[in-house]
Amino acid sequence: MSLPPDEDAPLLDALRAGDERAFAALVDKYGPSLLRLAQLYVSSRAVAEEVVQETWLAVLTGIERFEGRSSLKTWLFRILTNKAKTRGQREGRTLPFSSLASDGDEDQTAVAVERFARGGAWATPPRGVPEERLLAGETRARVEQAISALPPNQRAVITLRDVEGLSAEEACNVLGLSETNQRVLLHRARAKVRTALERYLEDA
Amino acid sequence: MSTTATRDLPCQQIVELVTDYLEGAMDAPLLASFEAHLAGCPHCTHYLEQIEATIRVAGTITAEDLVPEFRAGLLEAFHEFRQH
Numbered sequence: 001m002s003l004p005p006d007e008d009a010p011l012l013d014a015l016r017a018g019d020e021r022a023f024a025a026l027v028d029k030y031g032p033s034l035l036r037l038a039q040l041y042v043s044s045r046a047v048a049e050e051v052v053q054e055t056w057l058a059v060l061t062g063i064e065r066f067e068g069r070s071s072l073k074t075w076l077f078r079i080l081t082n083k084a085k086t087r088g089q090r091e092g093r094t095l096p097f098s099s100l101a102s103d104g105d106e107d108q109t110a111v112a113v114e115r116f117a118r119g120g121a122w123a124t125p126p127r128g129v130p131e132e133r134l135l136a137g138e139t140r141a142r143v144e145q146a147i148s149a150l151p152p153n154q155r156a157v158i159t160l161r162d163v164e165g166l167s168a169e170e171a172c173n174v175l176g177l178s179e180t181n182q183r184v185l186l187h188r189a190r191a192k193v194r195t196a197l198e199r200y201l202e203d204a
Numbered sequence: 205m206s207t208t209a210t211r212d213l214p215c216q217q218i219v220e221l222v223t224d225y226l227e228g229a230m231d232a233p234l235l236a237s238f239e240a241h242l243a244g245c246p247h248c249t250h251y252l253e254q255i256e257a258t259i260r261v262a263g264t265i266t267a268e269d270l271v272p273e274f275r276a277g278l279l280e281a282f283h284e285f286r287q288h
Contacts, residue, residue: 032267120214125247143261162262187223
């Protein structure tokens with residue numbers, strides 16, 4: 001299997017050569033995402049910033065040995081989550097990533113059971129999507145709010161997949177999840193966020 | 205799941221399969237049942253469209269810029285690293 005060339009290859013080469021502008025460009029490109037991800041694992045923004053700083057230092061230390069078998073983005077996110085998890089554990093915050101997708105909400109269905117008739121056909125069906133309203137900032141804010149209300153591991157998966165645009169394989173690698181667990185978490189996360197989106201679109 | 209068991213999927217089951225569908229994680233018989241259901245069910249089609257809309261909107265969310273002090277601190281750490 002041949003991988004597509006990493007879009008960051010030129011920046012990576014420049015960084016290897018010690019170019020500060022390349023470092024600044026990567027910090028601006030990925031720093032905000034890294035900080036957001038770190039905040040899923042640790043208690044405060046200050047600690048999250050430390051984790052992000054440690055991540056960049058690990059990148060500088062490891063860049064000579066980085067062979068580009070994963071994308072730079074996946075590598076960065078993986079270093080970050082490893083460090084953030086360790087830090088979170090030291091703080092006594094643990095995410096149950098190793099247990100089978102457990103969130104304490106195993107019984108939840110994608111859609112409330114009341115919306116179906118006895119045979120499983122829709123009783124209260126969803127409506128069509130008003131495309132023009134999807135572009136509104138308010139819609140985005142509602143979706144963002146729904147994501148931040150998710151249990152941490154669902155939130156990590158939907159953030160990597162749908163917000164950051166990682167592939168399933170990349171998200172599994174970053175979070176150390178099996179393909180199946182990743183999919184279960186993604187399914188629950190998307191279902192809940194969809195419910196919030198539907199509610200918002202129907203209200204107005 | 206056997207082919208016979210999946211021939212007539214109710215809507216309630218379809219919504220639980222949407223992620224497997226979008227992830228390409230269905231075997232051929234299940235995929236055929238799923239797509240046949242969608243073709244005849246505008247409600248489940250709307251559901252799928254809402255999930256796709258959710259994904260699209262999520263993709264437009266951006267993380268906040270780093271605060272300038274923190275960004276400056278990272279660049280400083282870069283300099284220190286280069287000096288050692």
